[in-house]
Amino acid sequence: MDSSQRVDSPRIPRRRAAPWLLGFAFALIAVVTVVDILAPPEVHLGPFLVAAPALTASFAGTRTTALVGAVAVLAQVVVAVARTSLTDLNHTYQILALILISVVVTFFAHLREQHESKVSRLRSIARAAQGAVLHPLPRRSGPLGIASLYLAAEEEALMGGDLYAAARTATGTRLLIGDARGKGLDAISEASLVMGAFRVSAGRAGALPEVVASLEAGVGSAQYGGDGEDDGDSEAEFAREEAFVTALVLEIPDDEPVVRVANCGHPPPLILRDGRVVSLTSGAPSPPLGLTAVLSPDVVVESFPFRVGDVLLLYTDGVIEARDRASRAFYPLAERLPAWSGDSPGDLLHRLSTDLTGYVGGRLGDDAALVAVERRAPGAVSPADGAS
Numbered sequence: 001m002d003s004s005q006r007v008d009s010p011r012i013p014r015r016r017a018a019p020w021l022l023g024f025a026f027a028l029i030a031v032v033t034v035v036d037i038l039a040p041p042e043v044h045l046g047p048f049l050v051a052a053p054a055l056t057a058s059f060a061g062t063r064t065t066a067l068v069g070a071v072a073v074l075a076q077v078v079v080a081v082a083r084t085s086l087t088d089l090n091h092t093y094q095i096l097a098l099i100l101i102s103v104v105v106t107f108f109a110h111l112r113e114q115h116e117s118k119v120s121r122l123r124s125i126a127r128a129a130q131g132a133v134l135h136p137l138p139r140r141s142g143p144l145g146i147a148s149l150y151l152a153a154e155e156e157a158l159m160g161g162d163l164y165a166a167a168r169t170a171t172g173t174r175l176l177i178g179d180a181r182g183k184g185l186d187a188i189s190e191a192s193l194v195m196g197a198f199r200v201s202a203g204r205a206g207a208l209p210e211v212v213a214s215l216e217a218g219v220g221s222a223q224y225g226g227d228g229e230d231d232g233d234s235e236a237e238f239a240r241e242e243a244f245v246t247a248l249v250l251e252i253p254d255d256e257p258v259v260r261v262a263n264c265g266h267p268p269p270l271i272l273r274d275g276r277v278v279s280l281t282s283g284a285p286s287p288p289l290g291l292t293a294v295l296s297p298d299v300v301v302e303s304f305p306f307r308v309g310d311v312l313l314l315y316t317d318g319v320i321e322a323r324d325r326a327s328r329a330f331y332p333l334a335e336r337l338p339a340w341s342g343d344s345p346g347d348l349l350h351r352l353s354t355d356l357t358g359y360v361g362g363r364l365g366d367d368a369a370l371v372a373v374e375r376r377a378p379g380a381v382s383p384a385d386g387a388s
Helices: 019-038 046-056 062-083 089-133 184-201 208-223 235-241 333-340 345-360
Strands: 144-151 162-168 172-180 245-253 258-264 270-273 276-279 301-305 311-315 368-375
Touching: 019 046, 019 062, 046 062, 046 089, 062 089, 144 162, 144 345, 162 184, 162 368, 172 184, 172 208, 172 311, 172 368, 184 208, 184 245, 208 245, 208 258, 245 311, 270 333, 276 333, 311 345, 333 345, 345 368
Parallel strands: none
Antiparallel strands: 144 368, 162 172, 172 245, 245 258, 258 301, 270 276, 270 311, 311 368
């Protein structure tokens, strides 16, 4: 599983009723019909037949709901003939009421199908938008094996303010991972601007501080509506002025066993080496993007050993700030990583994401982005690299 997360636009599926649920609706009609026929003259169970189409409308489509309603009406006719006659006033009103209710619930089933179809189309559009903004990272880049994963906190969301990107240079690979402040469309907009600036600047020959300066300009365009000038005093404008993005910008040369890191207020990367976890942190990080030019225009770039066999893990704070549902303890990322020593980047992220979601009880409190990078010997090919 050594690959980046890829997003495909699925076909919009038709709702299909579960066989046992549909069988329950027909069984309900049969039971009510038989019991009503056998009941004493003063007992009338026909009104219970309305439950069958009403329940069907909650899980099946328009045609199936209409079919169950028609069968329920037919059953009511059978009851009327068996007990008295179709001209009996009581049974006539029951049949008319059942027809009316069946038509109403069928109409609501139709409305629900239309709504689900719109939601499915929106999801398809969102997936396409995510694929356009958050590009899948390459499986290989020079001597590096790469895998990435995005975990959205919201059930219907596909992307938030977390971001990652990679770019190939003449001498190595540059990577970006970050987390835009806030949530919603503003955070997504900031993330897309930063990634766009990275893709434009990272492939150039400039040093990492120049790349960071380009990213800083991208965040500045988000703050001032893209024209560099503050032209509003609304709450939305104030929120944009408050925008910032924590980020790591990394450079991994092909021919040197090192990784160079510019840390702009982001959680430090980890290296999994020989079953041990090493945190790549020494001095104080630079301020987040959006604050760098104000607080500290000098970007600090540090170098750390990154040898063959090492696996570098980049992550956003949605991982380390995830809490156990019972104890409310933070997820112990550095303690869990050694258990997956020796895994490929893709397998590592798969095991990590499974463990993380189990730790929090199934749903994260914040989006999380993960990137795993393994330095391999020149010419080495992982078995996963040959998989499509």
